[in-house]
Amino acid sequence: MFDTLSDRLAATFKSLRGKTRLSEADIDATAREIRVALLEADVNLAVVRDFVARVRERAKGAELTGALNPSQQIIKIVDEELVAILGGDTRTIRFAKNPPTVIMLAGLQGAGKTTLAGKLARWLKGQGHSPLLVAADLQRPNAVNQLQVVGQRAGVQVFAPEPGNGVGDPVDVARRAIDEANRRLFDVVVVDTAGRLGIDADLMQQAADIRDAVNPDEVLFVVDAMIGQDAVNTANAFAEGVGFDGVVLTKLDGDARGGAALSIARVTGKPIMFASNGEALTEFDVFHPDRMASRILG
Ligand code: GDP
Numbered sequence: 284m285f286d287t288l289s290d291r292l293a294a295t296f297k298s299l300r301g302k303t304r305l306s307e308a309d310i311d312a313t314a315r316e317i318r319v320a321l322l323e324a325d326v327n328l329a330v331v332r333d334f335v336a337r338v339r340e341r342a343k344g345a346e347l348t349g350a351l352n353p354s355q356q357i358i359k360i361v362d363e364e365l366v367a368i369l370g371g372d373t374r375t376i377r378f379a380k381n382p383p384t385v386i387m388l389a390g391l392q393g394a395g396k397t398t399l400a401g402k403l404a405r406w407l408k409g410q411g412h413s414p415l416l417v418a419a420d421l422q423r424p425n426a427v428n429q430l431q432v433v434g435q436r437a438g439v440q441v442f443a444p445e446p447g448n449g450v451g452d453p454v455d456v457a458r459r460a461i462d463e464a465n466r467r468l469f470d471v472v473v474v475d476t477a478g479r480l481g482i483d484a485d486l487m488q489q490a491a492d493i494r495d496a497v498n499p500d501e502v503l504f505v506v507d508a509m510i511g512q513d514a515v516n517t518a519n520a521f522a523e524g525v526g527f528d529g530v531v532l533t534k535l536d537g538d539a540r541g542g543a544a545l546s547i548a549r550v551t552g553k554p555i556m557f558a559s560n561g562e563a564l565t566e567f568d569v570f571h572p573d574r575m576a577s578r579i580l581g
Contacts, residue, residue: 325542369572390505395533401433487524
């Protein structure tokens with residue numbers, strides 16, 4: 284991931300090496316190269332414009348004092364601005380004062396929600412929590428079963444509708460799951476919801492109904508990073524239809540360019556909380572904007 288972007292930025296910075304001061308023309312040329320590099324990485328145009336304008340402005344105003352030479356100074360500015368567009372500080376789940384903390388997953392079908400539910404449950408367990416996974420995706424015939432398999436792998440309990448009792452009503456399942464969590468002292472509830480292949484009104488309404496029924500502490504929008512710019516459009520639709528508190532990027536392992544990762548926090552104004560980079564339950568981590576920026580800058 285970010286291979287081309289990293290290479291291009293490295294080449295840009297290299298061309299500044301050895302200069303003792305940067306002229307306006309140097310800064311403009313550098314800004315242009317950064318712009319092309321970001322656009323090639325499929326970063327959202329508005330994000331690119333803003334990013335480049337800030338780098339240019341800061342580079343022109345930079346005091347050439349201290350230990351950094353001009354090239355190091357530009358790298359530092361780009362690093363800080365990358366951290367900023369990636370969301371700034373690391374932010375993960377905020378646990379409710381009165382358990383259970385309710386986390387709801389929303390996103391398109393195939394985004395990786397069910398897989399993510401297992402990863403998140405495993406992570407929560409590692410943090411000393413006792414999570415309950417809830418199968419409120421009743422659209423796909425196999426979704427309940429898939430969540431049960433994932434739950435088993437993660438070693439956590441799954442609340443699923445019993446045949447003949449509540450099947451077909453994900454809102455009811457979600458509501459009963461919260462009661463179950465209260466009764467059996469699970470301190471975190473992770474609700475997996477249905478997705479469709481495309482954005483549609485029914486899907487949004489169902490997700491909104493589940494949200495209203497369980498009053499989640501965190502709604503996580505799960506999005507496949509491989510869809511690039513479409514991730515931003517999908518995010519906007521979910522922001523409007525359901526609302527969310529944070530983003531989970533999945534399939535970062537397949538996203539060669541990095542456009543979704545570099546656009547989504549800034550465009551949505553919501554933090555990227557977690558990243559998933561493979562099918563295995565272990566291929567998952569808290570998202571750290573500063574580490575991601577360092578990775579891009581090599
Ligand atoms: P859902 O429809 O949103 O519940 O999506 P699923 O969890 O069923 O995932 C859809 C497909 O993507 C499955 O084949 C998963 O194994 C795969 N998948 C999920 N997360 C990742 C990931 O981070 N990387 C890769 N390469 N595949 C993933």
